[in-house]
Amino acid sequence: MLRAYLIAIGSELLYPGHDDANAIYLKNRLFEIGIPVEGISAVGDEEMPLMRVLESVAPTVRVIIMTGGLGPTEDDITKKAVARHLNRTLQYNEDVKRDLEHFFVARHRVMPDNCLRQALIPQGGKVLKNHVGTAPGIIMDDKNRLYVLLPGPPREMQPMFEEQVLPELLKRFGKPVFCRKHFRMTGIPESVLDQAAAPLYQKYADIQTTVLSRPGDIELIFTGRDEDCAGGLEVLCGEIRAKLGDFIYSEQGAPLEEEVGRLLVQRRLTLSTAESCTGGLLSKRMTDIPGSSVYFLGGVVCYSNESKIAQVGVPRDIIERHGAVSPATAAALAATVKIRFGADSALSVTGIAGPGGGTTDKPVGLVYIGVVVGERREIKKYQFFGDREMVRYQSTQAALDVLRRMLSD
Amino acid sequence: MLRAYLIAIGSELLYPGHDDANAIYLKNRLFEIGIPVEGISAVGDEEMPLMRVLESVAPTVRVIIMTGGLGPTEDDITKKAVARHLNRTLQYNEDVKRDLEHFFVARHRVMPDNCLRQALIPQGGKVLKNHVGTAPGIIMDDKNRLYVLLPGPPREMQPMFEEQVLPELLKRFGKPVFCRKHFRMTGIPESVLDQAAAPLYQKYADIQTTVLSRPGDIELIFTGRDEDCAGGLEVLCGEIRAKLGDFIYSEQGAPLEEEVGRLLVQRRLTLSTAESCTGGLLSKRMTDIPGSSVYFLGGVVCYSNESKIAQVGVPRDIIERHGAVSPATAAALAATVKIRFGADSALSVTGIAGPGGGTTDKPVGLVYIGVVVGERREIKKYQFFGDREMVRYQSTQAALDVLRRMLSD
Numbered sequence: 001m002l003r004a005y006l007i008a009i010g011s012e013l014l015y016p017g018h019d020d021a022n023a024i025y026l027k028n029r030l031f032e033i034g035i036p037v038e039g040i041s042a043v044g045d046e047e048m049p050l051m052r053v054l055e056s057v058a059p060t061v062r063v064i065i066m067t068g069g070l071g072p073t074e075d076d077i078t079k080k081a082v083a084r085h086l087n088r089t090l091q092y093n094e095d096v097k098r099d100l101e102h103f104f105v106a107r108h109r110v111m112p113d114n115c116l117r118q119a120l121i122p123q124g125g126k127v128l129k130n131h132v133g134t135a136p137g138i139i140m141d142d143k144n145r146l147y148v149l150l151p152g153p154p155r156e157m158q159p160m161f162e163e164q165v166l167p168e169l170l171k172r173f174g175k176p177v178f179c180r181k182h183f184r185m186t187g188i189p190e191s192v193l194d195q196a197a198a199p200l201y202q203k204y205a206d207i208q209t210t211v212l213s214r215p216g217d218i219e220l221i222f223t224g225r226d227e228d229c230a231g232g233l234e235v236l237c238g239e240i241r242a243k244l245g246d247f248i249y250s251e252q253g254a255p256l257e258e259e260v261g262r263l264l265v266q267r268r269l270t271l272s273t274a275e276s277c278t279g280g281l282l283s284k285r286m287t288d289i290p291g292s293s294v295y296f297l298g299g300v301v302c303y304s305n306e307s308k309i310a311q312v313g314v315p316r317d318i319i320e321r322h323g324a325v326s327p328a329t330a331a332a333l334a335a336t337v338k339i340r341f342g343a344d345s346a347l348s349v350t351g352i353a354g355p356g357g358g359t360t361d362k363p364v365g366l367v368y369i370g371v372v373v374g375e376r377r378e379i380k381k382y383q384f385f386g387d388r389e390m391v392r393y394q395s396t397q398a399a400l401d402v403l404r405r406m407l408s409d
Numbered sequence: 410m411l412r413a414y415l416i417a418i419g420s421e422l423l424y425p426g427h428d429d430a431n432a433i434y435l436k437n438r439l440f441e442i443g444i445p446v447e448g449i450s451a452v453g454d455e456e457m458p459l460m461r462v463l464e465s466v467a468p469t470v471r472v473i474i475m476t477g478g479l480g481p482t483e484d485d486i487t488k489k490a491v492a493r494h495l496n497r498t499l500q501y502n503e504d505v506k507r508d509l510e511h512f513f514v515a516r517h518r519v520m521p522d523n524c525l526r527q528a529l530i531p532q533g534g535k536v537l538k539n540h541v542g543t544a545p546g547i548i549m550d551d552k553n554r555l556y557v558l559l560p561g562p563p564r565e566m567q568p569m570f571e572e573q574v575l576p577e578l579l580k581r582f583g584k585p586v587f588c589r590k591h592f593r594m595t596g597i598p599e600s601v602l603d604q605a606a607a608p609l610y611q612k613y614a615d616i617q618t619t620v621l622s623r624p625g626d627i628e629l630i631f632t633g634r635d636e637d638c639a640g641g642l643e644v645l646c647g648e649i650r651a652k653l654g655d656f657i658y659s660e661q662g663a664p665l666e667e668e669v670g671r672l673l674v675q676r677r678l679t680l681s682t683a684e685s686c687t688g689g690l691l692s693k694r695m696t697d698i699p700g701s702s703v704y705f706l707g708g709v710v711c712y713s714n715e716s717k718i719a720q721v722g723v724p725r726d727i728i729e730r731h732g733a734v735s736p737a738t739a740a741a742l743a744a745t746v747k748i749r750f751g752a753d754s755a756l757s758v759t760g761i762a763g764p765g766g767g768t769t770d771k772p773v774g775l776v777y778i779g780v781v782v783g784e785r786r787e788i789k790k791y792q793f794f795g796d797r798e799m800v801r802y803q804s805t806q807a808a809l810d811v812l813r814r815m816l817s818d
Binding site: 024037039044048057281296304311355 | 422423424425426427428429433436437440445446447448449450451452453457458461462464465466469619621628681682684687688689690691692693695696697699700701702705706707708709710711712713715716719720749750751763764765797798
């Protein structure tokens with residue numbers, strides 16, 4: 001059966017703070033071209049643990065991709081372990097030697113002695129050029145299995161994989177995506193989505209379904225790998241839209257802030273924001289999108305009551321009578337920040353992000369959203385769950401989604 | 410040799426979007442108590458690949474921690490694979506059975522038939538109670554090796570590990586941290602830090618050093634595991650301070666926004682911000698810290714030129730003469746936002762985050778920071794590299810650091 005295994009080599013991966021970014025990149029790319037991954041491992045800079053992984057996975061997979069451990073130091077043991085695992089010798093490769101010498105001459109630097117180790121290639125291995133660093137990659141066949149050795153730094157690994165490995169994988173095993181639909185939704189809990197969507201997509205055995213979910217955002221990705229899927233995918237997407245259309249904000253996998261930006265551009269409207277509990281996260285998300293200056297004028301982070309009054313223009317008696325976390329304050333924030341910035345639309349968020357500040361009447365997670373688009377306005381109340389970060393993220397999702405719905409009407 | 414191996418079980422881990430958060434959590438906790446990790450693997454919901462990992466790693470490690478695959482469905486194969494690997498039978502555990510029945514009675518729900526599978530425990534295994542979900546964990550010994558099976562959802566796994574597994578690990582193998590120093594630095598490239606710090610810490614073989622680095626932030630963690638290290642650690646920290654003190658913003662591992670907050674509280678000063686290219690990220694970071702409302706009054710995200718003039722109060726002719734990205738505009742933004750919010754101090758950021766908007770004179774990554782604390786003011790110019798996100802993050806690091814230095818004087 002066609003399967004790949006990913007192995008990252010590097011002792012730092014076993015310590016706090018260094019996670020295996022290459023596995024995340026590679027499993028995405030293999031998914032794209034339809035090569036299933038059997039497993040992912042990370043081991044330190046030691047020959048024996050790597051050899052044990054190789055010996056244990058080799059019998060059942062067709063592709064083994066290793067990242068890291070190709071450098072010039074004693075610690076870099078990947079080639080030695082692979083040579084031993086395949087019972088091959090390491091031999092100096094003259095082309096690589098020359099490339100290394102050129103690399104240092106071009107930079108007016110003296111090549112360190114140990115650097116030549118990078119020219120050692122297991123017998124029968126084909127060299128993959130490294131256009132960014134000095135360690136070459138290697139690709140080699142053994143008994144109907146493909147071994148790929150790539151450098152550890154992502155900026156060296158990724159172009160080498162894209163330019164020199166991917167074409168080879170596609171040629172041998174690839175089943176590229178024929179059709180795909182990438183729904184993104186908000187405002188629906190994962191369990192409810194599951195109950196609604198699973199009976200629909202489970203009918204289509206040839207369409208691969210991936211569900212990604214976090215509080216406030218769900219992605220539902222359908223992938224078909226041949227022509228026969230196309231019709232089914234279209235029917236399935238129609239059924240999904242009929243049942244869940246109200247929650248779908250993108251069918252192209254775009255984040256909500258991009259979708260809101262697209263709608264603002266389409267309607268030639270500008271936006272401003274007034275944020276209390278989200279503290280700038282909403283405007284940060286709006287400006288994550290390059291080119292957002294066309295529609296996003298700016299906002300006020302009004303963390304204190306005084307700044308809600310003086311900087312945004314909320315009447316003092318509204319805050320005194322209703323409190324800062326109230327529908328009246330949310331409404332006033334949106335209305336006044338729109339006027340102040342001379343924007344066509346405005347969003348406001350006021351709530352209690354926690355962990356402190358909650359009361360019985362106004363618990364942590366209580367959030368009011370205010371939206372104004374032209375003359376239309378809406379105020380919404382939410383009770384979110386989770387920690388400070390989760391409450392703040394869900395608040396921005398809710399705010400953007402209310403605006404999206406109003407812009408879509 | 411004392412070593413642990415981490416195995417995550419779950420097919421979703423092999424697909425895009427689901428990464429193994431449990432391994433990250435567990436490797437941090439094992440590091441804390443001085444148990445080295447030999448490797449980390451993730452496999453799907455299939456018995457054979459898991460068995461192969463178990464067989465390959467068992468001979469060399471003392472602890473194997475598995476997460477996931479303990480649920481009630483056919484897919485949940487962890488217990489079956491472990492029982493087979495250890496040549497033991499699975500037996501119903503009466504206590505777990507009773508707990509499961511109670512769980513459903515208390516929630517007025519009928520227990521699904523397959524749920525009882527969760528009461529199957531490999532012979533000789535000790536049950537770990539799950540206070541959050543229904544799947545119990547298991548801990549068992551076999552030939553001088555400890556097997557730990559934990560549920561996959563982090564909110565179930567983490568308390569079970571902390572309350573029921575960690576004490577056992579500490580008792581058997583733990584070498585808790587005796588002394589630690591966690592330096593955080595900004596304003597120094599990693600390569601420069603390496604050259605300066607490595608010759609210092611390499612002298613202390615018994616002190617473990619971890620370097621974590623991303624553009625704009627470097628962490629240097631020293632850990633000693635016995636009394637003998639304490640003296641050396643103190644000398645080493647003195648040397649680090651002498652050489653790198655100018656770049657150190659925390660010796661307790663605190664993020665920069667927390668450190669700035671601490672200094673503001675100490676000096677009883679309030680802060681406001683005016684952000685252009687960072688679009689709210691600076692105020693978002695300030696308000697990431699619970700309780701920041703004591704010192705953070707709020708800010709303006711002045712993404713458009715007009716909002717810099719109308720909302721912050723920058724004189725129009727400054728922007729017209731010098732441009733929005735200029736030292737004069739940065740100075741005016743900080744000075745005026747301080748007055749507007751009635752704050753004791755202010756930070757401003759204006760620059761070109763990219764990818765578009767750069768020119769030969771003002772390339773992508775050019776950023777000006779303005780700081781005012783009382784009557785003192787500073788304007789700084791930076792040229793950052795990297796993508797939009799990296800430029801924006803580094804800008805906020807630089808802004809917070811200038812403020813920190815002024816507050817520390």
